[in-house]
Amino acid sequence: MSNPLEDMEKPDVIFCIGTNMTECHPVAATRLKRAIANGAKLITADPRRIALAELADVYLPLRVGSDVSLLLAMAHVIHREGLTNQAFVEGRTTEAEAFLEHIEKFTPEWAETITEVPAADIERAAILYGKAERGAIYYTLGITEHICGVDNVQSLCNLALMTGNIGREGTGVNPMRGQNNIQGAGDAGALPNNYPGFQSVLDPAYQKKFEAVYGRKVDLELGPTKVRALEACGDGIHAMMINGENTVVTDPERHHCEEALKSLDLLVVIDLFLTETAQLADVVFPATAWGETDGVQTNTERRVQRLRKAVEPPGEAMPDWWIVSQIARRMGTPGFGFESAKDVFNELCELSPLYAGLDWDRIDRGEYHWPVPHKDHPGTPILHQGTFENGRGIFKLIRYRDPAEVISDEFPVWLTTGRRLPNYHTRTQTGRAAGIDYLAPGERLEIHPEDVVDWGLEDGGWAKMTSSRGCMMVRVEANARSPRGTVFTSFSFNDAPVNVLTGGGYDPVTDTAELKVCPVRVERP
Amino acid sequence: MSTNGTGPTIVLDGEKVAYNPGETVYEAATRHGKDIPTLCYDPRLEPFGGCRLCVVEVEGARAPVASCTAQCQAGMEVRTRSARVEVHRRTLMEMLVSENREVDVDELTSLASQEMTELVDRYEARTGRFRGRQSGASRPDDPNPFIMRDYDNCISCYRCVRVCAEQEGDYAISVKGRGFDTQITVEFDGHLKESACTFCGQCVQTCPTGALGDLKALAYRDVAGETKKTRTVCPYCGVGCAVDLLTRGNTLIGVQPAMDGPANKGALCVKGQFAFDFVQHPDRLAHPLVRGEDGELHQAGWDEALDRAAEGFLRVRERYGRHAVYGVASGRAPHEAAYTMQKFIRGGFGTNHIDNCSRA
Numbered sequence: 001m002s003n004p005l006e007d008m009e010k011p012d013v014i015f016c017i018g019t020n021m022t023e024c025h026p027v028a029a030t031r032l033k034r035a036i037a038n039g040a041k042l043i044t045a046d047p048r049r050i051a052l053a054e055l056a057d058v059y060l061p062l063r064v065g066s067d068v069s070l071l072l073a074m075a076h077v078i079h080r081e082g083l084t085n086q087a088f089v090e091g092r093t094t095e096a097e098a099f100l101e102h103i104e105k106f107t108p109e110w111a112e113t114i115t116e117v118p119a120a121d122i123e124r125a126a127i128l129y130g131k132a133e134r135g136a137i138y139y140t141l142g143i144t145e146h147i148c149g150v151d152n153v154q155s156l157c158n159l160a161l162m163t164g165n166i167g168r169e170g171t172g173v174n175p176m177r178g179q180n181n182i183q184g185a186g187d188a189g190a191l192p193n194n195y196p197g198f199q200s201v202l203d204p205a206y207q208k209k210f211e212a213v214y215g216r217k218v219d220l221e222l223g224p225t226k227v228r229a230l231e232a233c234g235d236g237i238h239a240m241m242i243n244g245e246n247t248v249v250t251d252p253e254r255h256h257c258e259e260a261l262k263s264l265d266l267l268v269v270i271d272l273f274l275t276e277t278a279q280l281a282d283v284v285f286p287a288t289a290w291g292e293t294d295g296v297q298t299n300t301e302r303r304v305q306r307l308r309k310a311v312e313p314p315g316e317a318m319p320d321w322w323i324v325s326q327i328a329r330r331m332g333t334p335g336f337g338f339e340s341a342k343d344v345f346n347e348l349c350e351l352s353p354l355y356a357g358l359d360w361d362r363i364d365r366g367e368y369h370w371p372v373p374h375k376d377h378p379g380t381p382i383l384h385q386g387t388f389e390n391g392r393g394i395f396k397l398i399r400y401r402d403p404a405e406v407i408s409d410e411f412p413v414w415l416t417t418g419r420r421l422p423n424y425h426t427r428t429q430t431g432r433a434a435g436i437d438y439l440a441p442g443e444r445l446e447i448h449p450e451d452v453v454d455w456g457l458e459d460g461g462w463a464k465m466t467s468s469r470g471c472m473m474v475r476v477e478a479n480a481r482s483p484r485g486t487v488f489t490s491f492s493f494n495d496a497p498v499n500v501l502t503g504g505g506y507d508p509v510t511d512t513a514e515l516k517v518c519p520v521r522v523e524r525p
Numbered sequence: 526m527s528t529n530g531t532g533p534t535i536v537l538d539g540e541k542v543a544y545n546p547g548e549t550v551y552e553a554a555t556r557h558g559k560d561i562p563t564l565c566y567d568p569r570l571e572p573f574g575g576c577r578l579c580v581v582e583v584e585g586a587r588a589p590v591a592s593c594t595a596q597c598q599a600g601m602e603v604r605t606r607s608a609r610v611e612v613h614r615r616t617l618m619e620m621l622v623s624e625n626r627e628v629d630v631d632e633l634t635s636l637a638s639q640e641m642t643e644l645v646d647r648y649e650a651r652t653g654r655f656r657g658r659q660s661g662a663s664r665p666d667d668p669n670p671f672i673m674r675d676y677d678n679c680i681s682c683y684r685c686v687r688v689c690a691e692q693e694g695d696y697a698i699s700v701k702g703r704g705f706d707t708q709i710t711v712e713f714d715g716h717l718k719e720s721a722c723t724f725c726g727q728c729v730q731t732c733p734t735g736a737l738g739d740l741k742a743l744a745y746r747d748v749a750g751e752t753k754k755t756r757t758v759c760p761y762c763g764v765g766c767a768v769d770l771l772t773r774g775n776t777l778i779g780v781q782p783a784m785d786g787p788a789n790k791g792a793l794c795v796k797g798q799f800a801f802d803f804v805q806h807p808d809r810l811a812h813p814l815v816r817g818e819d820g821e822l823h824q825a826g827w828d829e830a831l832d833r834a835a836e837g838f839l840r841v842r843e844r845y846g847r848h849a850v851y852g853v854a855s856g857r858a859p860h861e862a863a864y865t866m867q868k869f870i871r872g873g874f875g876t877n878h879i880d881n882c883s884r885a
């Protein structure tokens with residue numbers, strides 16, 4: 001997030017797109033609800049009539065995967081109405097001229113034909129955000145899990161840049177991170193394009209720096225993303241180490257994924273449970289869990305916080321860092337003499353300019369937001385204040401593209417996926433917590449009540465759902481949150497493996513799978 | 526502590542002290558080290574003034590004043606512990622006790638659950654001087670596995686209703702009736718599950734009497750040992766709510782929100798509050814496993830398993846080259862896991878064959 005969580009109570013206009021925040025980030029949502037109670041206006045764009053839609057002043061029920069056209073039209077209206085923040089655009093951005101010319105043809109009427117949202121509502125939303133004193137954008141995977149995920153994010157940045165809603169209190173472009181430490185995994189360098197601290201692997205200066213750290217030559221090119229690596233299993237990739245991820249269930253195209261992992265010479269899995277993925281491994285290591293290990297975690301607002309050990313792990317389970325270090329040592333790799341989580345974290349702080357002012361003891365109370373470039377620095381709750389990291393904010397010329405697969409006579413229904421409040425991901429954890437089943441006993445396919453009738457289904461009965469890749473059975477829930485022609489399910493239950501169906505395409509830049517859009521057929525079994 | 530600046534002041538138990546404009550008498554007094562009892566007060570909520578336990582004497586006022594709602598005014602003379610207010614408070618406590626079942630509230634009930642009990646003891650209020658009637662009927666019929674609804678202990682401080690509305694923004698519970706007929710309830714007097722309740726547990730944690738209780742923690746009440754608290758952060762979403770883990774011996778028995786948690790200020794959701802016990806599930810892996818000749822996974826010692834992994838990686842590197850190895854780090858594990866994973870790949874193989882699970 002460009003701005004801290006406490007800023008969520010400060011905007012006068014909030015724009016939520018592709019985020020079911022009340023279910024996925026409930027505690028953050030309480031702050032938005034408070035802002036709304038204090039008079040802030042809310043724009044919600046989401047294909048489903050989620051709770052944030054009920055709270056909205058303007059609700060934009062866009063067709064799944066049509067976000068770019070909506071955002072282009074909003075930019076069009078903002079400029080047409082003279083709401084562009086000229087001072088900000090001139091003072092802090094580049095490529096504005098080309099951008100403003102680019103958006104001229106993308107009228108709300110054009111967008112209506114793609115998004116199925118009335119042009120008048122797109123105008124209302126654009127004017128509301130365009131006139132905001134402090135306009136803040138919030139989004140999650142509903143924006144990124146598309147073949148055009150990067151385009152979606154850049155379209156949002158364009159809106160913030162043209163209205164100057166960035167770099168100030170109560171504004172910003174704010175992705176809400178879904179996993180407790182997904183931010184931290186990136187901070188620590190577990191990325192194919194960046195060393196720790198987001199130092200590019202393509203930058204010769206950083207290559208030198210890390211060659212010295214590792215005492216060896218390093219590759220000068222990017223690594224493949226996980227998606228590409230899975231594709232190359234058995235053909236280029238022959239050994240994998242997977243830490244704490246149930247790849248088989250979370251990734252699209254489940255059958256391919258299983259086959260890929262089976263074709264490896266060596267699969268090593270470090271996890272808490274014998275997950276579907278661990279069952280395929282040659283060696284499985286038992287890791288300590290939350291509550292059993294000391295460590296560090298960064299939240300969605302870049303706040304670096306300590307995790308503390310409260311109980312002993314079961315049996316012989318050991319911390320992940322210890323396991324990885326032991327394997328490295330046995331292979332003769334230098335630099336793995338760590339004796340504690342503290343040693344590991346402090347080494348990261350030495351190598352990451354974003355953490356240069358931090359160390360294990362300084363983050364004891366969790367008060368720092370990175371970047372913290374030196375020891376006397378107070379941290380950076382708000383990014384991009386006064387200047388952007390790379391100088392000026394760059395407008396990007398984005399065009400709308402259809403999803404990788406669109407509905408057809410054979411697959412006439414849009415399927416979109418997400419999480420529900422009580423469960424988390426593949427339930428390896430919530431599924432093993434007493435009582436959670438009371439709230440969510442099993443997977444349900446949410447279908448508009450009229451579609452349930454039209455398709456010859458019954459509320460609570462079974463439906464067969466088929467995509468071009470696979471087929472599954474799932475129970476029906478008649479629910480008016482789904483619009484006509486669009487159905488929703490989570491991916492939390494192994495007996496309803498929705499990712500057998502998904503996976504039509506990937507964002508060309510990030511290789512993020514298009515999990516949010518999949519044409520399907522839904523019928524009586 | 527007296528004032529040397531030029532800001533406004535009040536006289537607190539005979540001493541001139543500064544206050545911040547807009548501060549209530551209660552806030553100023555506690556900031557200056559006074560101990561004023563409260564029951565309906567929760568610093569996160571709008572002042573309510575319902576229980577009147579926080580009364581103080583204000584010079585010139587006829588009756589004692591509720592300090593949690595009264596604003597400081599320049600020159601105000603306040604007495605926080607005079608005999609008169611102490612008598613008043615004791616009488617209030619005696620009346621409250623008469624309306625409540627006389628039970629000791631288990632400390633695992635919730636974060637605030639001891640507030641009432643402590644005040645009963647402090648004012649030695651179990652005198653039987655009043656004969657009250659319980660207000661509120663319990664709901665042992667609510668089958669939800671998280672929240673005990675024992676309204677026999679309810680004192681109508683409305684902290685639950687207010688926290689649900691003001692903090693959680695869910696308006697799931699409300700107040701019905703008045704006086705002895707007051708009842709905290711949900712729509713149609715039903716079960717919480719049928720209401721707007723999200724089971725965030727905030728009402729439980731702020732209840733000062735144990736009328737609302739954390740059933741998951743209470744299930745561990747027979748575990749022996751002293752209850753210890755360890756500050757950590759929730760393991761689920763990216764908000765990063767700070768929590769205190771409750772443990773006895775080596776058993777995790779519950780979670781309480783950290784009121785001073787920088788990201789959550791005392792709030793949690795159903796997962797953070799109630800989904801902690803996966804940690805001690807019998808399915809947890811306790812030993813390394815290695816695939817045997819028979820194609821099955823078998824329990825193995827650390828040495829054997831680590832060697833198997835290390836030799837396996839070396840063999841693949843030898844056979845297919847250093848680009849044949851790939852690492853997938855976790856977005857759930859701490860930094861140290863991701864950091865060592867990427868170093869394992871970069872330092873061990875010189876490649877950038879590392880990613881994390883954010884792409885799925």
Ligand code: SF4
Pocket residue numbers: 685688689693695696697698721722723724725726727728729
């Ligand atoms: S658990 Fe949360 S949502 Fe439910 S009644 Fe209590 S405060 Fe309201």
Ligand code: SF4
Pocket residue numbers: 025026027028759760761762763764765766789792793794795796797798
């Ligand atoms: S308590 Fe809920 S909102 Fe807070 S970090 Fe955990 S999962 Fe996220």
Ligand code: FES
Pocket residue numbers: 562563564565566573574575576577578579580591592593594
């Ligand atoms: S605490 Fe002031 S009236 Fe209850």
